Amino acid sequence: MFELIDANIAKHITLSPQELDHFHSFLHVKKYKKKQFILQAGETSHFQGFITKGCIKNYILDEKGHEFIMYFALEDWWVGDIMSFYERKPGNLFIETIEDTELLTIDHQSNEQLLHDIPQFERFFRILIQRSAYTLQQRFFNTLSKPAEARYLEFVKKYPQVVQRVPQQLIASYIGVTPEFLSKVRAKLAKKSSKTEAGS
């Protein structure tokens, strides 16, 4: 039940068995079917979640209705609209399942209690956010400074599991191009590699 989340936390902080039990007492299981919303823009996020099974997309919708994917998350990832959750006001993020998904969740009040009772969690979440901010910074830089082909290749290399599990149009959104253009990029790459493979 808690193996995955305990291991996730142990990457950054060390807790006593009692502290772990206390932490577990705050958690709830939530289950979602494929293509369900975990959160919609305009809502206030009442919990943070940790994925024990499944796959989600976290995105913003622009005025034309285009999805702009902030991130995908699979097993062993934390998900949520952090600003909405901590500031207790409506956010602009959608979180939607791509597969049937199971979360361990912690609600706002429990989270405050947890941070109070075990201040190490303050550090834990700081580290998580720090890393996600760094990743976002690098992605932003790459998106503005490298062509779509390079971004696609980096994505495939960095998130091979995601490539297996989410439709290509969503990967296009993540790397910041239209599905049509990603399709062309892939066609060009396929031609290149077939040449390399000496016409087999």
Added chain:
Amino acid sequence: MFELIDANIAKHITLSPQELDHFHSFLHVKKYKKKQFILQAGETSHFQGFITKGCIKNYILDEKGHEFIMYFALEDWWVGDIMSFYERKPGNLFIETIEDTELLTIDHQSNEQLLHDIPQFERFFRILIQRSAYTLQQRFFNTLSKPAEARYLEFVKKYPQVVQRVPQQLIASYIGVTPEFLSKVRAKLAKKSSKTEAGS
């Protein structure tokens, strides 16, 4: 001396006078002339800084040597390469002064001590990073979904002091266009507004 930084911290956490004194004991003043590096890519960041006077740019250099501005910072802002500072390894950020600048700095060891002695700082820095991550997310979304003109107008509205103090080519970099194109955007805006002003 510490008025500005104390007020900055008081926005998110409440400290006793003794805790504040303890905090102050970790700080050092550092002064830089205009166009000096506070940090260069490839170096490990040994401190975080709080600007008491001046203005800096925080940027990444791409392989062609183009600056990609992550953010500007004026008085009352924290600056640093957070990943490099916390993970104690070389980063890819440049931090360079745009004006003569004075910082209050805290080095790595003092920071660890501070987080240990006053765990509220763990919360304080979590909140700072959370907000900067949110800002970055919104900026990334805007950059991919809105035209340069809208981004420029939003920048001017959000950071009027920065517009006064940094060269326009750096603002171009921030909003993600070439200096030439920003110049054209501004020319178009000037024409528009002169029309509106009924030819005065």
Added chain:
DNA sequence: CACATTTCTTAATCTAGTTCAATTTTTTGG
């Protein structure tokens, strides 16, 4: 297993922003 829906591909046309190069304007430090 078939039909409806979703996803992917292909191609033609279009555009926001880039690049390069030359010129003008502004800022600065001696």
Added chain:
DNA sequence: CCAAAAAATTGAACTAGATTAAGAAATGTG
């Protein structure tokens, strides 16, 4: 206050990627 550097402008030619539209392939579901 002036020379030199830095910053901003302008214009012409170009391109990465968007848009639109239609068809092909894959996938899910009664």
